[in-house]
Amino acid sequence: MITNTELEYKGDLFPSAVTEIRQDADSVFFHTDNNVILKITILRDSLIRFRYTTKGYFSNDFSYAIDKSQSHGYNALELIEHDTFYQISTSKLICRVDKSDLRILLTDLENNVILEDELGFHWEESYQFGGNIVKMSKVSHEGESYYGLGDKASHANLKGKRVENWAMDQYAFHKDQEPLYKVVPFYIGLHNRRSYGIFFDNTFRTNFDFAQERRNVTSFWAEGGEMNYYFIYGPQMADVVTTYTHLTGKPEMPPMWTLGYHQCKWSYYPESKVREITSKFRELQIPCDAIYLDIDYMDGFRCFTWNKEYFPDPRKMVAELAEDGFKTVVIIDPGIKIDKDYWVYQEALEKDYFCKRADGPYMKGKVWPGECNFPDFTNPEVREWWAGLFRELIADIGVKGVWNDMNEPAVMEVPGKTFPMDVRHDYDGNPCSHRKAHNIYGTQMARATYEGVKRFAYPKRPFIITRSAYSGAQRYTSSWTGDNVASWEHLWIANIQMQRMSISGMGFTGSDIGGFAEQPSGELYARWIQLGVFHPFCRTHSSGDHGDQEPWSFDTEIVDITRKFVNLRYQLLPYLYTMFYEYVNDGVPMLKPLVYFDQDDPQTHYRTDEFLFGNHILVCPILEPNAQGRRMYLPAGNWYNYWTGEKVSGRKELWVKADYDQIPIFIKEGAVIPKYPVQQYVGQLKFDEVTLEVYYKLGKEKSFLYEDAQDGYDYNKGRYSLSTFTFNGKENQLIIQQHKEGKFEVPYGKFKVNLHGLPFKVKTIYIDNERADAEATRFDGTTLFIDKDFTELHITGA
Incomplete structure (x- = not known):
């Protein structure tokens, strides 16, 4: 066994014995005789913050990640002294602090160990930079699993992995490559059916080791700053994710068009090319809501300018595209060209x-325009100026x-691909070097962009997408996973990255469908579209260096498959919009890995492919060529094959046939899935009927449908509609009750109800306690039409 003394000899320092303790409201301070202070703050009964300093006092407490609007409060806080430890208890947790070295033990109220320090907090003096390398090590139990950490391109379960958090431009990255574009220092642990989370809120370069270096130890450390982390207790993973998402914040509702299909390429220019692309979508009847302009729309890559040769009248072009349903999205980079006439x-x-x-001199680096200077987005005055540029x-x-x-x-042509570490930042009045500000630079740029677009788009809602992000960026922006590759490996990576990002608080994310670098085969593109329509952000994006990647760049079969699945996405827009509502209001991730859905089943702990899209749709992509089906795992419950209608029980593996134009999709029994008619773009059609796909279950289930004006802020004034469908299935009857809240009047008043899996022959149909005959409802045995809104649908069998 390695002792603290031996490690001190190797350069690591440790807290010594506690000499003083005091409580101040929700915080308890522990002082040691070697100037370490541990501050434990009870934010909620299941949310505890641990903050350490080694200098005898704390620096200013500031974080870009924490949502200041979040609410705190606990039911109980009790501090008791024992012979060898102090004990802090809440209504859900017990935290023990060792008197000799501040090591922590966290248990539930039945004394089941949730998390315990191995060496605990220790540090190494970094004389080169005048700070500390702060370290924490925890015991990793047998069978413990780890998830989260944002866009990591590795197996969903991080056990045995080491990862690095340092935002980096990684063109054509590969599996297990570290680091990548985003920094989300939050992970979820699962042990003995109990889930917990750790959010290490430190913006310096951080590392996490999940029992790779030492078999029974998980550790995390940073190259500067404080050891400052939040412990979140479940015991369900859903509780951990929701608490973390509340802690770091949630977005506002996006305009519904942003959930449609988007088309992008480096680069669509000149204007005639843009119009050719958009016209082709309408000609082929493939729905599309957004067209993107990459850096070539600018004058010499200067942000906030237009190349008048390529785009002589951008206002006219954008307006005419809008008339055809296309919203124009433009790129803006941080590098500002050094040009006295700009x-x-x-x-x-x-x-x-x-x-x-x-x-003293301005930081200078080469990017697309050539030599550039870079705004300090950590300065609130600079963010305000930047926001104004979007007018x-x-x-x-x-x-x-x-x-x-x-x-x-x-930054191009430098070894580290970014700023020198001596660059200085304002950091909202907490001056620092780039070592500390690097990981949040992209988020603060996105924040400034969001504030500008929101200001000038009002009363409409803004739409921002960013490549780099730190925890909390979801309050301002959506994201994508950066410059991926047209390969089957990257299709696998994209699937895992979306699930990981979703449980890491950043739900509104997608990958470049088809791959950004290199050229996909038609089959790979088809399989990627089939997966991409089930990701919150859905965009094809490619590099022009490798050829075209529009759906019609392949053969007619690929066009038909693309149309089929994009049509399905547009039909499911009310379901997806409702998923977003639950994310925004309740912190519920839109995509749910199987382990999130059923953590008590050990078979889910290492599953990577299958995921829940919302609450009721199970998706399993085809991830290899020449496949006519695949083996997949169904989690707990009973599920209907979307394509065949066959009902299958879960918690087992099965072979599922999936032709070239299909992927395995299953619907949870008891679900009520809303569908809109297919539109070529959001808002194209005014329809008076919505389809409800109803899947029979012996028992009860709840489904939701959220709607509002699809843009604008009236929903904050109560002008929304939230329907709760309570499904109750019995042996010879089915009852669906609809409860509505909100002041928004939906534009339709009719329902087409498709019944799946009814185990009985229908005898009577009652709508709001009034009997309706088959002719009145045009009932054909599986489909009925209701020509009014309803509170209760009651179907009985013979």
């Missing part, structure tokens, strides 16, 4: 808004969304 550069120069090196793009020209790229920040 108005954005001149403004920033005059106001001293660019990042500076430690010895022309949004208010005058009519652009509907902004795409922030290269904001890790990425």
Whole structure:
């Protein structure tokens, strides 16, 4: 056994014995005789913050990640001293602090161990940078599993992995490559059917080791800053994810069009090419809501300018695209070209808004425009200025969304691909070097962009997408997983990344469908579309260097498959919009890995492929070529094969046939799935009927349908409609009750109800206690039409 003394000899330092303890409201302070202070704060009965300092006092408490609007409160807080430890108890947890070295033990109220320190907190003096390398090690139990950490391109279960958090431009990254574009230092542990979470809120370069270096130890450390982490107790994974998402914040509702299909390429230009692409979508009747303009729309890659040769009248073009249902999204990068005749550069120069090196000059680096300076987005005054730059793009020209790229920040022709570490940042009044600000630079750029687009798009809702992000970025922006590759391996990676991002608080995420680098085969593109329509953000994006990647770039069979699945996404828009409502209001992830859905089943702990899309749709993509089906695992419950209607019981593996134009999709029994008619773009049709797909279950189930004006902010004034469908199935009857709340009047008043799996022959149909005959409802045995809104549908069997 390694002792603390031996490790001290190797350079690591440890807290010594507790000499003083005091309580201040919801916080307890532990002081040691070597100047360590541990501050334990009870935020909720199942949410505890641990904050350490080694200098005898705490620096200013500031975080970009924490949502300041979140609510705190607990039911119980009791502090008791024992012979060898102090004990803090809440109504859900017991936290023991060792008197000799501050090591922590967390248990539930029955003294079942949830998490325990191995060496606990220790540190290494970093004289090179004048701070500490702060470290924490925990015991990793036999059979313990780990999930989360954002966009990592590795197996869903992180046991045995080591990962690094440092936002980096990783063109054509590969499986297990570290680090990637995003930094989400939050993981979920699962042990003995109990789930917990750790959020290490430290923006320096951080590392996590999940029992790779030492078999029974999980550790995390940072190259500076504080050991500052939040412990979240479930015991259900759903509780952990929801609490973390509340802690770091949730987005507002997006405009519904952002949930449609988007088309992007590096690059669509000139204007005639853009119109050719958009016209082809309408000609082929493949729904599409957004077209993207990459860096070539600018004048010499200068942000907030237009190339008048390629786009002579952008306002007219954007308006005419909008008439055809296309919303225009443009790219904006952080690098501002050094050019004395460029108005954005001149403004920033005059106001001293660019990042500076430690010895004074502006940080200079090469990006697409050539030599650039870079705004310091950690300065609130700079963010306010940046927000104002969007007036022309949004208010005058009519652009509907902004795409922030290269904001890790990425710099060309330097070994580290980013700023020198001596660059200085304001950090909202907490001055620091780039070592601390690097990982949140992209988020603060996205925040400034969000504030500008929201200001000038009002009363409509903004749409922002970012490549780089830190925990909490979801409050301002959606994201995508960066420059992936057209390969089957990357299709597998994309599937895992979306699930991982969803349980890491960043639900509104997608991958570049088909792959950004290189060229996919028609089959790979088809399989990617089939998966991508079940991701919250759905966009094909490719590099022009490798050929075209529009659906019609392949053969007619691929066009038909693309149309079929994009049509399905548009039919499911009310279901997807409702998923987003649950995410925004309750912190519920839109995609749910099997382990999230059924953590008590050990078979789910290492599943990577299958996931829940919302609450009721199980999706399993085809991830290899020439497949006519695949083996997959059905979790607990009974499920209907979407394509065949066959009902199958869960908690077992099975072979599922999936032709070229299908992937395995199953619907949970008892579900009521709303569908809209297919539209070529959101808002194209005014319809008076919505379809309800009803899947019989012997028992009860709840489904929801959230609707509002699909844009704008009236939903915050109560102008929304939330229908709760309570399904109650019995041996010879089916009852669906609909309870409505909200002041929004939906535009339709009729329902088409498709009944799946009824075990009896229908004898009578009652709608709101009035008997309806088969002719009145046009009932054909599986489908009935209800020509009014209803409170209760009651079907009985013979």
